[in-house]
Amino acid sequence: MESSWLNPKLSVMVSEKHGKGIFAKTNILKGERLAIFGGDILLIDEIDDLPEELQEYPVQIEERFVLYNKTLKKPDNTDFFNHSCDPNAGVNGQIFLVAVRDINKGEEITFDYAMTISESVGSNIVFEMDCNCGYENCRKKITENDWKLPELRERYAGYFSQYIQDMIDKEE
Structure with a gap:
């Protein structure tokens, strides 16, 4: 069940x-x-307790917490949203994904993982991945600290997960 x-x-x-x-x-x-x-x-460290093939799918909802159905034996449909440095979707609140622009039939739905992922202090989980999205301004390396980049803060204003937006607001 999804x-x-x-x-x-x-x-x-x-x-x-x-x-x-x-x-x-x-x-x-x-x-x-x-x-x-x-x-x-x-807890973010509980990702290690999931089967290895499912460890990439939890959605970070707070600095130390992720959301994932731990009874799943295979990914559910929402686990297949891929990253792009030029996304057509963004986060609203903690758990909603919305279109950030009009999307055409046949287009892949992507979001920038910087919108949801941050460093988790005290955790052994570190997020980093290579990106080959093809966007002319592709960052090539996606990390848990990309939400701190000024150009992304400006570009994705209103589309960060709420906990990241709260951290941004505290810094400004």
Whole structure:
């Protein structure tokens, strides 16, 4: 049983760049809700307790916590949103993914992982991944501290996970 909701206008399909991805089955308007992430609240270090093939899927919802259905034996549909340095989706609150611009039928839905991932102080979990999204300004290396980059703060204003937005607000 799925623990998250995926807009019925979206479908998991083969992605040229990522193996699997989520694609628009019809045109989608800016602001439309694309997904609601659900599951169990886990300490970030509990990611290590998940089967290895599922450890990349939890969604960080707070500096020390992630959201994931720990009873799943395989990824659920919302686990296939891929990263892009030029995303068409962003976060609203803690658990909603929304369109940040109009999205055309057939387009892959992506978001920048900087919108949801931060360093977790005191944790042995460190996030870093290579990126080959093809965007002319691709960062090439995605890290847990990318949300601190001034250009991303400006570009994604209003689309960071609430806990990251709270950290940004404290610094400004």
